[in-house]
Amino acid sequence: MSTAELRYANQFEIIRSEEKDRYLISQLSQQLDELYTKLFGLNNFHIYQPYLHRLSELLYYLTTTLSNRQTIGEEYVCLIQYDPITKRIPSLMRRLFMIFFRIFGDLISKYFLTTFLIRPIAEDFFHPKLSLQTIELITRFIITSIERTHKISFYLTGYYYNISKILTRIRYLIYSRSTSESIEIQSNMNKTIKLLSLCLCIQHIIETYTSLKQVALSISQHRNQLNLIAEEEKEKEKKIVSEDITSSTDYVRCPLCYELAISNVALVPECGHVFCWQCIHTWVAENQTCPLCKTNTTQSRIVHLINY
Template identity: 30%
Template sequence: MTSEDNQEHYLVSRMPFQQAGAAEVLRAAQKDKGFLDHLKSCLSEIVQRSAGTKVWLDIHKHAEILCEFIYYCLTTLCLHQTLGEEYTGVLQVDHSKRKLPHTFKRVTMVILQCFGPEVIRRLLSKLEDSTRSGKLSGYLRPDLKNIILHQMPTLKYSLTLLHRIHLASFYFTGAFYHISKRITGIKYVLVREWFGDTSASKSFQILGLVLLTHILLTTVYTAYSHFFIKSSSESTQSSTKCFVESKKQCPLCLDERKHSSVTPCGHLFCWQCIQECLQTCQQCPLCRHSALPSQVVPLLNYD
């Protein structure tokens, strides 16, 4: 009998298991992130000492993604708990909560979790660059090209908004902390029921309500700024202001940078744009390098 058969027999014989709550799932994810950050830090030190800082800056995005992929290959894909899952006593199961996730689901989940954000970022960047450079001129009408460029910030914000709504849903239900697990239907159950913290569910539901309120207010303010404040300001500007040099452009809002600020990895953004972005995901939007809001440095008198 294989290891997978043994674990599935154990699941069936012990069912029903209690579904893991938001506290256990979140703690497991935090533990895994902390361990991955340590692995990435060790890899960074090894590469920089052996090949130099320049080489690491050139490959660090790919190296960090590869490091994360190897970690989940050695754990999830091999039917082992990750260190975070083992620490909190949770186990991945399929939607029935009676069997381990099928191999195809586990592979899909790992690929989406490791490569999904980078693939989406590259596709959006490729679409924007191709539209701006005129490579799609033979396929797009000029008015459609302008619409795509004009709506690109809205599309990027929509992805951020989708992630926040997903996070609020997790706070309410305690399931699917990662979007990759929501897509594949992989849930968590408690292996040690006495280890669960049922008292924390109300607190997380309140947190989810606060997050939904913040999403609503932010969306209303963004829509108001886009349709009223921005349109009125654009009508007073001359047509020569429509073009923004790439070196002065914020990668998030695509307008001229306001209050230029730099992340630890050296990328420049508007102060407000990068602060709002890091509230959702504490990584640089361009290279996925770890970045905290407190690590962003505002630049004075920077052109």
């Protein structure tokens, strides 16, 4: 004895539908790739390939979901999109938003996370010049963590397979007949789903720990690079200051030995010329004149300048 009923689709039925759609989108994407290479060659193909894949998704859902038709996967499993709020098929605008978020949601979330969350936190706690590689790593970690958490939630509840369906509140209905055999199968499936959810939780914890280590390592390396740059800038400033000091004391460079006479300066009072104390004493002992202007002087007349 069996009874027909219209019920919410379970996890495995939704996954079968999604896998079928994903396969067809990949086939369409390959055809677009071949068309692009035939028209434009392989130049810059690696740049435009991700956009071609998004274009294939957009074309697929425009010709199915937005045209008020089932996708191939939904038709394969006999799924019907359902709006629990209005209790009818989702409106055109709701389906349009669902397609938009499904295809471009990662780009939008990446932009908002980077602009309004990661950069302000970096300016407050890390460094305003946080490297683009580190920002990309943090953004990918946050987005990946949200996706993994949502996947675990889907396997536990069976509500929404894709985050875009959470935002638009679109679920799946399926028409089926309940028998004692189907009830037993459903019970076994529930046990399998619980085991799978546990495995996903363990995987999520391990991958989160690994990703956090990578983020911490990237931030540490970036800080070390900034410290090295700061030290190099300080060394340059010290060098500039020392060069300025040197240039400002050129007038006390000894004309005899061509060394700076900073702490041991001697003055010939008759003419005012400055020399090293040792150099001028040695010269005057032999010549009794100033080495520059030949003005007569003696060793006793030489003045030792302190703190010149």
